[in-house]
Amino acid sequence: xxxxxxxxxxxxxxxxxxxxxxxxxxxxxxxxxxxxxxxxxxxxxxxxxxxxxxxxxxxxxxxxxxxxxxxxxxxxxxxxxxxxxxxxxxxxxxxxxxxxxxxxxxxxxxxxxxxxxxxxxxxxxxxxxxxxxxxxxxxxxxxxxxxxxxxxxxxxxxxxxxxxxxxxxxxxxxxxxxxxxxxxxxxxxxxxxxxxxxxxxxxxxxxxxxxxxxxxxxxxxxxxxxxxxxxxxxxxxxxxxxxxxxxxxxxxxxxxxxxxxxxxxxxxxxxxxxxxxxxxxxxxxxxxxxxxxxxxxxxxxxxxxxxxxxxxxxxxxxxxxxxxxxxxxxxxxxxxxxxxxxxxxxxxxxxxxxxxxxxxxxxxxxxxxxxxxxxxxxxxxxxxxxxxxxxxxxxxxxxxxxxxxxxxxxxxxxxxx
Numbered sequence: 001x002x003x004x005x006x007x008x009x010x011x012x013x014x015x016x017x018x019x020x021x022x023x024x025x026x027x028x029x030x031x032x033x034x035x036x037x038x039x040x041x042x043x044x045x046x047x048x049x050x051x052x053x054x055x056x057x058x059x060x061x062x063x064x065x066x067x068x069x070x071x072x073x074x075x076x077x078x079x080x081x082x083x084x085x086x087x088x089x090x091x092x093x094x095x096x097x098x099x100x101x102x103x104x105x106x107x108x109x110x111x112x113x114x115x116x117x118x119x120x121x122x123x124x125x126x127x128x129x130x131x132x133x134x135x136x137x138x139x140x141x142x143x144x145x146x147x148x149x150x151x152x153x154x155x156x157x158x159x160x161x162x163x164x165x166x167x168x169x170x171x172x173x174x175x176x177x178x179x180x181x182x183x184x185x186x187x188x189x190x191x192x193x194x195x196x197x198x199x200x201x202x203x204x205x206x207x208x209x210x211x212x213x214x215x216x217x218x219x220x221x222x223x224x225x226x227x228x229x230x231x232x233x234x235x236x237x238x239x240x241x242x243x244x245x246x247x248x249x250x251x252x253x254x255x256x257x258x259x260x261x262x263x264x265x266x267x268x269x270x271x272x273x274x275x276x277x278x279x280x281x282x283x284x285x286x287x288x289x290x291x292x293x294x295x296x297x298x299x300x301x302x303x304x305x306x307x308x309x310x311x312x313x314x315x316x317x318x319x320x321x322x323x324x325x326x327x328x329x330x331x332x333x334x335x336x337x338x339x340x341x342x343x344x345x346x347x348x349x350x351x352x353x354x355x356x357x358x359x360x361x362x363x364x365x366x367x368x369x370x371x372x373x374x375x376x377x378x379x380x381x382x383x384x385x386x387x388x389x390x391x392x393x394x395x396x397x398x399x400x401x402x403x404x405x406x407x408x409x410x411x412x413x414x415x416x417x
Contacts, residue, residue, distance in 0.1 A: 022061060026068075030281040038149075041381040045142060045345055046374055048281045052288020068286055073229070073242065075283035078276035079346065080243040081228040083141040084250020085269050087165050091158075098326050099166045105318055106167055110136055110174065127359040129178045130351050134369055135311050137171040139346035140164040142377075145277065150340055150384045156333075160340045163319070171347065172247060176240050179354070190238050197231055197245065201252040209260040220262040221271050224253060239358075241350050287349045295367035303364060304371025312376060315342060340380050348373035 029051050034044035055061040062068045092099060110132050117128035143164050147157050180190035208223055231245030238244075250272075257264040294300075319338030323329045352369040355361035 023067075026055075026062070026285075030285060034281070041378075043146060043343075043345075043377055043381055044281065045284045046377055048284035049288040049291075049349075049374065052285040053291045054288075055285075056289040056291065057293055062285075063289055068282060068289070071279055071282035072286035073232075073283075074225075075276065075279035075281070076242050076346070076350075077228050077232045077246040078225065078272060079141040079145075079280050079283070080232075080246035081225070081250040082269070082272045082276050083144065083165070083168065084247040084252075085254050085264055085272060086140075086144055086161065087169070087251050087254055089255070091162060092166060095162060099162060101326055102163055102319075102322060103166055103170055105322055106136065107170065109314075109318060121365065122362060123359070123365075126178055126181065127355055127361065129174070130355055130359070131365075131369070133171055133175060133178070134344065134348040134351040134355075135307065135372070136315065137344055137347040138164045138167055138341040139343050139348075140168040141276070142343055142345050143341065145273070145280075146343075146381070147340075150380055152336065152340060152384060156336060156340070159323075159337050163337065164341055167341075168247075168347075172244055175351070176244060179240050180238065190240075193234070193238060194244075194248075197234055198248060198252070201227065201231065201249055202256060205252065205256045205260060205263065213260065213262070220260070220268060221275075224249070224263055224268070224272070225275070241354070243346075243350060284345075284349075287353070290353075291370065292363075294363050295370055297364070297367065299364045300367025301371055303368035304375070307368055307372040308375050311372070312342065312379065336384060339384055342379050343377040344373050345377045 030048055033051065034042075034047040037047050038044060052062075056063050110129075113132035113135060114125070114129045117123065117131045118125055121128060121131065123131065144161060147160065152160065176190070176194065177187070180187045204227055212219065212223070228246040228249040231249050232242035233245070235245035235248075236242050253263040253268075262268060316335055316338035319341060320331060320334035323334035323337060324331065327334075348369055352361070352366055352373075355369075356366050
């Protein structure tokens with residue numbers, strides 16, 4: 001992990017500030033300041049990254065703090081565990097034709113962008129593929145958590161959720177292959193380990209359901225989280241970060257719902273969502289801690305804004321044109337789906353860190369990716385409003401007893417009109 005810069009002499013060094021006061025200030029900053037700024041439709045995640053950058057670059061605080069790193073790990077694990085729990089294969093199969101077309105377009109765009117990046121950037125094929133993934137992949141966990149604030153209809157939520165989940169499934173597979181394809185032996189070993197992990201998780205659930213759950217009621221949440229952390233650590237050692245292992249656990253828990261309903265019940269999903277909502281800000285704060293001033297130099301800012309200007313209309317157009325052709329939607333409704341899928345925050349932050357630490361990505365390009373993802377994450381909240389026709393005609397979203405909002409209604413299996 002790249003360390004933060006040495007604090008300026010004019011600023012009090014962190015040792016002069018009591019640890020308790022630092023943590024109190026951190027909690028206030030992460031849980032009060034973002035809520036104040038949300039009234040201006042600035043996502044809390046972006047505010048947390050900015051606060052981390054300010055703490056690291058301006059004051060040298062928390063750069064080596066083990067507690068913040070632990071809380072950040074719990075945040076990224078719980079976020080991708082929640083994303084895995086949201087995968088409803090029945091829903092995905094129901095719209096398989098449209099989703100398969102969407103994925104085909106996305107894979108073609110990924111290949112094309114990889115070739116372009118290889119040609120114009122000072123990187124080889126593998127880091128070029130990672131750059132393409134960082135530019136194209138929507139951050140499903142972040143998008144799902146923010147859907148209720150975007151002013152989208154129930155039908156739009158269904159498609160945003162389905163497309164984002166399907167895209168992330170493919171993107172995680174691509175990330176795994178790209179990172180492990182240094183040699184055929186490395187890839188084969190990593191595939192074997194991942195396959196063993198996929199087989200282990202259901203067995204662990206079965207053992208828990210038979211030997212533990214009957215004698216330890218209400219222990220499902222702790223067990224699910226610990227399995228996600230362990231599997232995340234395994235995939236981290238493989239070199240593909242925590243998110244793959246945590247996502248696999250969420251996916252397996254959802255498929256195990258018939259055997260042990262508590263593992264993927266609405267209440268469990270709500271509990272994981274609440275847990276993630278508490279710890280995810282620490283992940284974004286920790287990501288901001290390790291940004292440097294040179295990451296935001298003028299060349300990086302210019303390149304990041306250029307990427308935004310080019311990739312934003314391209315990504316919206318790919319989604320909207322496909323929906324017009326496949327579903328005969330109007331441009332306005334189709335483009336709203338594309339706009340809602342713009343945020344790449346988590347995926348880009350993770351991949352940018354991997355590119356910097358493992359592939360020696362140039363500072364300008366690293367900074368450009370950070371500028372690109374922070375700005376594209378702002379767009380949905382600033383631009384999306386409920387369409388007038390949909391607002392007038394759509395039935396009100398039924399309240400959810402579990403508190404996870406309108407997504408629960410979609411999980412019931414009812415297909416939106």
